[in-house]
Amino acid sequence: MDDQVKLAFEKSKTGDKDERYEAYQYILSETEQRVEWAYEVWDQLIEDLTDKDNHQRSRAAQYLANLAISDPEMRIMNDFPKLWEVTKDKKFVTARHSLQSIWKVAIAGKPQKEMVMEYMVQRFENGTDEKNFTLIRNDIIQNMKNIYDFDNDEAVKQTAMELIDTVEDKKYQKKYMAIWK
Structure with a gap:
């Protein structure tokens, strides 16, 4: 994973509102195609699916859905129920953003x-x-x-x-x- 992607993941969590959004957009853009670094962030993203911050849950769900195409070990098959739970989040906006990205898992295979x-x-x-x-x-x-x-x-x-x-x-x-x- 290059430094720019690492920084984006950091800012996605800790930056101010504009930095978080910019980082979010960058990560989604990067993960539109296969990446080699999916497993470097995978476990953290699984953990973030239950974060107390609904924005973190939403972002983690969307990132994981995008990363399904970069998952040759097919970890998503075991982790999908955790991802699916976010589509039922108590915060409807979080649930909806997660559900709207779930189709990207389907295009992985x-x-x-x-x-x-x-x-x-x-x-x-x-x-x-x-x-x-x-x-x-x-x-x-x-x-x-x-x-x-x-x-x-x-x-x-x-x-x-x-x-x-x-x-x-x-x-x-x-x-x-x-x-x-």
Whole structure:
């Protein structure tokens, strides 16, 4: 890991608001492609998923989701439940940012995609008792669209269509369908 990335991780936690945001943007940008240093920060990020600061939890979740493509040992397969927990965070903004980035785990490989899809389908079907469940469902459908846009897997699209079909409220059914237009 080069010094610039190390400094970004430091500032992501300790800098002032502008420095933290700049560092956050830099790290997300760096992790859009494979990196060699994923395991240098992996364990700390897993730990940060339960940090008392919701911003740290959110950033850790987003960084890990991005780093799934840089995980040849497939650690994400064991660590995913910890990452998924942040998508249910008590702070809705933290939960939502985490959920919106979860699709990036799915593009790391077939087993990862199958796991992420399974978690999302289960949440879509069984999450109606959650506060803001229509937004959560929207994010899940958007995640599926993002996965589909990445690899054109018709099975992902078919799953999304089947889930949308189960929505009884026509207003939301229409809203979710609009994501696929």
